[in-house]
Amino acid sequence: MTNVASYQDETLVVRDVRVHxxxxxxxxxxxxxxxxxxxxxxxxxxxxxxxxxxxxAPDLLGFGRTDRPHWLDTVQDFVIHYLDLLDxxxxxxxxxxxxxxxxxIAAELAVWASHRLKSLxxxxxxxxYLPGCEVPDLFVLxxxxxxxxxxxxxxxxxxxxxxxxxxxxxxxxxxxxxxxARVAWNPYLYDPKLSQRLHRVRVPTQLLWGAEDRLxxxxxxxxxxxxxxEARLLVLPDCGHLPPIERPxxxxxxxxRFVSECAxx
Amino acid sequence: xxxxxxCFHLMPWPYLPADFETHYHSAWVxxxxxxxxxxxxxxxxxxxxxxxxxxxxxxxxxxxxxxxxQNAYGLMPAPNIIASMLVARTxxxxxxxxxxxxxxxxxxxxxxxxxxMMDVISGGRIISAFVRGIGAExxxxxxxxxxxxxxxxxAHDLIVRAWTEPGPFRFEGKHYRLRHVxxxxxxxxxxxxxxxxxSQGSAESIEWAAQQRYPLVLxxxxxxxxxxxxxxxRAAAEAAGYTPAPGQFGWMAPVYLAETEAEALAKAEQHVLxxxxxxxxxxxxxxxxxxxxxxRSQLSVGGRRHFSQYTFREFLDEGWALVGTPERVANQLGExxxxxxxxxxxxxxxxxxxxxxxxxxxxxLFGQEVIPALRGRPAAAPA
Numbered sequence: 106m107t108n109v110a111s112y113q114d115e116t117l118v119v120r121d122v123r124v125h126x127x128x129x130x131x132x133x134x135x136x137x138x139x140x141x142x143x144x145x146x147x148x149x150x151x152x153x154x155x156x157x158x159x160x161x162a163p164d165l166l167g168f169g170r171t172d173r174p175h176w177l178d179t180v181q182d183f184v185i186h187y188l189d190l191l192d193x194x195x196x197x198x199x200x201x202x203x204x205x206x207x208x209x210i211a212a213e214l215a216v217w218a219s220h221r222l223k224s225l226x227x228x229x230x231x232x233x234y235l236p237g238c239e240v241p242d243l244f245v246l247x248x249x250x251x252x253x254x255x256x257x258x259x260x261x262x263x264x265x266x267x268x269x270x271x272x273x274x275x276x277x278x279x280x281x282x283x284x285x286a287r288v289a290w291n292p293y294l295y296d297p298k299l300s301q302r303l304h305r306v307r308v309p310t311q312l313l314w315g316a317e318d319r320l321x322x323x324x325x326x327x328x329x330x331x332x333x334x335e336a337r338l339l340v341l342p343d344c345g346h347l348p349p350i351e352r353p354x355x356x357x358x359x360x361x362r363f364v365s366e367c368a369x370x
Numbered sequence: 371x372x373x374x375x376x377c378f379h380l381m382p383w384p385y386l387p388a389d390f391e392t393h394y395h396s397a398w399v400x401x402x403x404x405x406x407x408x409x410x411x412x413x414x415x416x417x418x419x420x421x422x423x424x425x426x427x428x429x430x431x432x433x434x435x436x437x438x439x440q441n442a443y444g445l446m447p448a449p450n451i452i453a454s455m456l457v458a459r460t461x462x463x464x465x466x467x468x469x470x471x472x473x474x475x476x477x478x479x480x481x482x483x484x485x486x487m488m489d490v491i492s493g494g495r496i497i498s499a500f501v502r503g504i505g506a507e508x509x510x511x512x513x514x515x516x517x518x519x520x521x522x523x524x525a526h527d528l529i530v531r532a533w534t535e536p537g538p539f540r541f542e543g544k545h546y547r548l549r550h551v552x553x554x555x556x557x558x559x560x561x562x563x564x565x566x567x568x569s570q571g572s573a574e575s576i577e578w579a580a581q582q583r584y585p586l587v588l589x590x591x592x593x594x595x596x597x598x599x600x601x602x603x604r605a606a607a608e609a610a611g612y613t614p615a616p617g618q619f620g621w622m623a624p625v626y627l628a629e630t631e632a633e634a635l636a637k638a639e640q641h642v643l644x645x646x647x648x649x650x651x652x653x654x655x656x657x658x659x660x661x662x663x664x665x666r667s668q669l670s671v672g673g674r675r676h677f678s679q680y681t682f683r684e685f686l687d688e689g690w691a692l693v694g695t696p697e698r699v700a701n702q703l704g705e706x707x708x709x710x711x712x713x714x715x716x717x718x719x720x721x722x723x724x725x726x727x728x729x730x731x732x733x734x735l736f737g738q739e740v741i742p743a744l745r746g747r748p749a750a751a752p753a
Contacts, residue, residue: 244655291512
């Protein structure tokens with residue numbers, strides 16, 4: 106597969122929200138919802154995904170260059186926003202993939218509106234609570250500690266930390282933290298109602314999980330499969346919480362394959 | 371008018387482990403509670419209560435309690451409990467709750483009720499300051515810091531309405547919704563107990579306090595910062611169409627007094643540094659969890675020096691603390707209050723690991739020598 110290096114960088118207005126969107130490639134439409142903290146950049150992961158589909162990668166509500174509207178309180182508000190976005194883009198049905206917070210949003214979107222989805226890929230998603238599984242409190246860690254927690258390969262973590270942060274990115278990181286706190290401070294990174302609602306997901310689903318995820322350990326995949334018995338699980342070895350960063354090719358290819366399989370639906 | 375003098379207390383837990391400096395990054399949130407010893411706590415609380423009760427006979431206008439959670443810095447998670455004991459054990463002085471941390475309460479009517487009860491029982495001696503709680507409290511309570519400001523404003527509106535409007539009435543807010551607000555008892559003071567706003571000085575809080583005509587109490591600040599914040603308040607008051615009175619300007623600072631300058635300096639150092647380097651020790655992201663400050667304010671605190679980076683000398687030179695003989699401190703404080711146009715002084719007279727004896731002497735020197743020297747000195751508007 107060849108990577109697609111060129112992409113459009115655009116800002117559109119969806120109701121009262123300015124949305125910053127990166128888009129590239131052609132074919133099946135795929136909406137990719139990033140995790141808290143990684144926005145705004147066309148990474149090798151995006152380029153590889155765009156080789157097989159029409160990738161739509163917006164900055165999430167309240168992240169990067171997308172506004173945080175006053176009405177944003179819960180993950181369900183993201184669902185309404187993404188339904189509005191699909192309407193604005195004239196897309197009836199799309200494939201959806203999401204990482205971490207984005208995975209939680211993607212799952213909620215499928216709960217409430219499976220009819221707008223062709224497939225669902227959840228990558229190390231937030232959203233569920235597993236008794237006995239203690240998720241570390243990101244809010245008491247400093248930015249460097251967070252990177253070292255989320256990335257399995259220490260050398261990669263240090264390389265990421267060595268990249269200097271521009272003032273614009275620092276401001277965006279702060280904005281993203283506030284948005285994450287707004288929707289996920291308590292309950293911490295989950296919705297107690299979600300597990301009871303997963304039966305409403307009526308779309309082919311796959312779970313991608315970093316085997317060495319220290320935020321949401323692999324054990325949590327079992328909690329997802331309990332609610333989504335038809336979902337397939339692909340475990341990525343030697344990978345932490347951020348497969349799009351740590352295993353970009355493997356992660357992108359797994360999504361692309363699934364998109365192709367489900368394209369006929 | 372003359373300035374009013376209050377005795378402020380934190381009720382700290384002074385018995386930190388010997389390796390605190392090196393092994394613990396914070397006295398808050400995750401500093402293990404095994405270091406609290408209830409047997410020692412029993413004596414400590416009762417010593418502290420004695421000190422506050424003594425402030426009445428030593429000539430203070432009032433005493434101040436405050437609210438902090440899960441830390442060694444201050445053992446008053448429930449300030450109204452301490453205040454109610456002081457109501458029963460004093461006759462004349464004001465009792466200032468500095469303050470109840472409104473956003474931390476799921477039911478602000480409880481604050482309205484407790485303050486009203488104490489106001490009625492004390493014969494109208496309660497001052498009710500409202501605070502948001504510091505950032506660490508949002509970690510300790512797992513309470514969403516991004517709602518801190520709106521919960522504060524909404525709880526404030528509910529409490530003031532409950533105190534002043536005939537009930538029953540309905541209150542529909544975003545965070546608090548009550549169909550039957552009908553406060554029993556109503557407070558004794560009319561229209562309600564005075565409200566103070568303690569602050570470290572975010573622009574939003576200062577402007578709001580000025581608009582409401584609530585006294586602003588600056589805590590832990592250099593003289594220069596106090597001066598600047600008071601100017602902001604004055605400007606906001608003028609913009610709101612009035613000239614604020616000296617009683618609307620409050621300043622809280624640690625004070626250590628001794629018979630000689632040398633003794634005061636020698637003894638104050640460890641206490642003042644305990645307060646700023648140990649009691650207030652915590653990482654920046656404990657102090658400012660996401661959304662606790664507006665993004666404008668958050669970006670502006672990024673470059674601010676942490677308390678731990680100041681030396682004792684700097685705390686003195688920049689006016690964070692007052693240390694010396696009663697005569698010298700009275701002169702210094704008198705000049706500063708005059709210059710600032712400040713009519714409310716809250717002296718932190720027990721600091722860190724001070725012994726009961728040392729504290730009573732400090733209270734006595736302040737109450738019997740500093741206050742009388744300053745009585746009658748006008749707190750005029752600044753030049």
